[in-house]
Amino acid sequence: MQNFPFSQSCENNQAPILEVLTEAFADRDAVLEIASGTGQHACHFAAGMPRLQWQPTEIPDSMSVLMPRCVDYGGDNLLPPLSLDVRDSPWEVPVPDAVFTANSLHIMAMSAVQALFSGLGLYAGDDVVLAVYGPFNYRGEYSSPSNARFDQWLAQQHPESAIRHFERVQELAADAGFALQADFEMPANNRLLLWRKGG
Ligand SMILES: C[S@@+](CC[C@H](N)C(=O)[O-])C[C@H]1O[C@@H](n2cnc3c(N)ncnc32)[C@H](O)[C@@H]1O
Numbered sequence: 001m002q003n004f005p006f007s008q009s010c011e012n013n014q015a016p017i018l019e020v021l022t023e024a025f026a027d028r029d030a031v032l033e034i035a036s037g038t039g040q041h042a043c044h045f046a047a048g049m050p051r052l053q054w055q056p057t058e059i060p061d062s063m064s065v066l067m068p069r070c071v072d073y074g075g076d077n078l079l080p081p082l083s084l085d086v087r088d089s090p091w092e093v094p095v096p097d098a099v100f101t102a103n104s105l106h107i108m109a110m111s112a113v114q115a116l117f118s119g120l121g122l123y124a125g126d127d128v129v130l131a132v133y134g135p136f137n138y139r140g141e142y143s144s145p146s147n148a149r150f151d152q153w154l155a156q157q158h159p160e161s162a163i164r165h166f167e168r169v170q171e172l173a174a175d176a177g178f179a180l181q182a183d184f185e186m187p188a189n190n191r192l193l194l195w196r197k198g199g
Pocket residue numbers: 007010034035036037038041058059062084085086087101102103104107108109112
């Protein structure tokens with residue numbers, strides 16, 4: 001077993017996320033993953049949905065974290081990782097018919113969350129399906145005491161990191177032309193939000 005960069009939360013959440021994505025991406029051909037981190041999700045989902053082409057991406061400074069596991073992946077449906085900072089203008093990566101990102105909106109600054117959605121508004125075509133996994137607040141409230149503690153911890157790590165409010169994210173998605181299709185409750189007080197462009 002190689003000593004790749006590892007995230008325990010990816011290990012824990014990949015099976016329930018795969019179950020939702022298998023259905024949500026059933027009629028999709030290719031996925032752009034934004035903020036792929038260690039590449040655990042990319043490899044697990046590419047292996048679990050071999051019909052799909054999976055494009056992992058990361059910010060330039062974190063490409064070295066993403067690369068090793070992806071290079072080691074045995075299948076042919078995982079594309080070589082590309083560099084993407086959602087604040088790039090323009091995005092240098094094509095946006096196929098599906099987009100996925102996990103645990104990224106609460107890490108990046110709110111200005112980057114806005115850039116992510118305006119990028120999708122500009123570069124995603126009609127009918128693109130967007131899946132976003134992570135914790136969200138609803139009606140101004142944390143959805144659990146553990147999320148409240150997590151948000152405090154995030155603020156200590158970086159003043160611009162924070163659990164995002166579902167309603168604000170939904171507004172950004174709507175402004176980018178995406179209609180909410182589903183909001184799945186996931187283990188450990190996380191959500192999986194699904195939108196479709198033009199839907
Ligand atoms: C908590 S990690 C999540 C990684 C992986 N998706 C997962 O679920 O484990 C947050 C990721 O967001 C990425 N990120 C932060 N700012 C970004 C930006 N402006 N554009 C793209 N990715 C960004 C970080 O590099 C980091 O890999």
